[in-house]
Amino acid sequence: METFDPTELPELLKLYYRRLFPYSQYYRWLNYGGVIKNYFQHREFSFTLKDDIYIRYQSFNNQSDLEKEMQKMNPYKIDIGAVYSHRPNQHNTVKLGAFQAQEKELVFDIDMTDYDDVRRCCSSADICPKCWTLMTMAIRIIDRALKEDFGFKHRLWVYSGRRGVHCWVCDESVRKLSSAVRSGIVEYLSLVKGGQDVKKKVHLSEKIHPFIRKSINIIKKYFEEYALVNQDILENKESWDKILALVPETIHDELQQSFQKSHNSLQRWEHLKKVASKCQNNIKNDKYGPWLEWEIMLQYCFPRLDINVSKGINHLLKSPFSVHPKTGRISVPIDLQKVDQFDPFTVPTISFICRELDAISTNEEEKEENEAESDVKHRTRDYKKTSLAPYVKVFEHFLENLDKSQKGELLKKSDTHMCDYWMNNDSELGKPG
């Protein structure tokens, strides 16, 4: 599984886009049931081609147009942008100022490099099972808030292919949200503030908002194994000094002593909890709130979001099922029911599934030489026989939920627009996939 050679990409991508990319599900998603006319046609895509050639304002008439273009251009990377007022590929013909981004999913990008100051195992683009828990916790915390606090129903979490995760919130009302509200949502979800020059990045006030309380409860489930065992954040003086920088100096001596007497991080953490809670009762210090233990947990575990990704309506984000050019891994949807079991290192690479496909095809050809099967049917079964299948299934589950909520919308509009819908959309779909 692990061998991926980037120089093979052009050949691999050719096969991927011809036989494996799940076009009909992809189109089903971005067409959003055809409720709004031209929604798909006005969507911007951008392609990164071989040799880093980047082209924006790509748009397509329908699913088959999309397929043809992708197969023709063989993009290394695909990004999805906003739905515009006009077809993006005709934006130069539009009067100045009239070409506007109108709608887009609310997106989040959580990147492991933003945690470099608190993970001891890896840094920058590297990830390992020990630090991946940060993503697990991030997904749980953010997803809970999006669902329970904001009432968002259609949330798609995707592995970015290397060192992070993305979330696409696709509710109809959410796609229409203004930039200001998007920024507000990110602010609501943010707790860790400050760059390299700031030592203590989390400050809690006396009143704990339910969002914070619920997030801490999630972190508590993972903290011991993640922080005290795997990361071993109180392993030695060098590492525990970093934690001491987050608590009042008045308790430093006491803690140093008890740390030295202890044998592992778990013991040291117990000491810290005891001393910190005593300290909370005695000291009304402006710099440190009454919740020292929680502030440390949050600084080490709470999600860190990039506001710039989320706030702009026209921001372009890597597409699901795109390939990561450096790792070869496919950006696959993550099953929320099994988020604890998700292992980025078992996500298939493009070379792996292409090899799988080759093996299967050879077998099938031998078996079904005499049956005439249409090309489309062939193609639609292809990915199912590879390791990509379970991930497409997760995607389909997401799509089913979307469909249910759109049915209602479509019925409302069907009286007047039924003719339009059948005429414009269905004729180009070809046989249902």
Place this chain on the structure above:
Amino acid sequence: MEFSGRKWKTLRLAGDQRNASYPHCLQFYLQPPCENISLIEFENLAIDRVKLLKSVENLGVSYMKGTEQYQSKLESELRKLKFSYRENLEDEYEPRRRDHISHFILRLAYCQSEELRRWFIQQEMDLLRFRFSILPKDKIQDFLKDSQLQFEAISDEEKTLRDQEIIASSPSLSGLKLGFESIYKIPFADALDLFRGRKVYLEDGFAYVPLKDIVAIILNEFRAKLSKALALTARSLPAVQSDERLQPLLNHLSHSYTGQDYSTQGNVGKISLDQIDSLSTKSFPPCMRQLHKALRENHHLRHGGRMQYGLFLKGIGLTLEQALQFWKQEFIKGKMDPDKFDKGYSYNIRHSFGKEGKRTDYTPFSCLKIILSNPPSQGDYHGCPFRHSDPELLKQKLQSYKISPGGISQILDLVKGTHYQVACQKYFEMIHNVDDCGFSLNHPNQFFCESQRILNGGKDIKKEPIQPETPQPKPSVQKTKDASSALASLNSSLEMDMEGLEDYFSEDS
């Protein structure tokens, strides 16, 4: 809304119907008025509302909003100008109607520039905040419902289910129980300023907002709607301005608060040229003082400075002959050729006195005009020092004028709060050594007149420092008469009924 075509008839509704059209003492001004009114009433309503908003601004600077003093003074202003403010008073139809119509008239005047819009929105918001703060609790729900806001107070059961969460989320709530506190359930996106800072409880896409915080949200909604409406109105403006009956009034309104334009003065010819130097330090506002100084030092002023200062001098009583002599003398000192002056500059001076070309008698610039238009650049000395000078330079200037450090810091604070005219009033108070200048400054010539009054001990003096405080009628009352006569003269005998205004406010125009 269709224009009925009836002339001269104001809608006369029977009691119940009158109350139905204005069910509350305050409103969001969502629907434009649709009746006919006379031009005179149009003007008067507009002037009265400008006065009201100016008071709102001044009171907001002089007192903390929400304090008893602020509230009682604002209430008395509203009562005096006969606008609505409180429920359960006698005969509320007329004040509410005045409030409604005057607001929409001012939209026409104040939509014209970004700064005007901002000022108008700010004062209308403060006014609404005040009216809302004195609304009794049981009336709030009705008002919100009628105003098409999706704000519902939740039931007691719903409160109990989540009271701990709500209390833990809202900084404005203290204590352990919600008690009788009203909690409103609104879509989260309508509570942006609250939820972004995690200052409200969110559940399933709704924010659970205590009453105290609802006010902030309502005001934001109001601001957003009014801002949009003003932009819309601005687009219709060319049509409005082409209406000869409206155009002079609207221009007048937004540039001159109380209508006095100082175009004709009773003291023409009473000032001699050799008095000007001393007058400039004693009775000129800082803008003119600095222009005069620059003219004396450089023997020259650029066009912006010549306009602003020249018209001011006309306003204080200089004749055309005096003006020509004044400017020529100074420019010649700057080695200008006398013939060049006659050819180039004297024409302009004569033009500004109405003796050339269009023969319009140009009026001296009001404070607002100076503050808002034609900002000075390098080498210019016009503009308003409080608005256009760098605070450090302003400080030095005030020090050179021998203003006390306490006074300077008060002035700089007012400047920081963009209360430029109030800062100038403070300057007035400092150089004349009075506690209260007794007028609301909106014109440099007004500064000059008031200063002369104090220095010459005239009959109309408002305050002598040694006398005990006795309530005096505010000078603005005096100005009302001046204003309507000034405007009447502008519009002469045009008493026509007006076309419906609603066209200028609606989306389709």
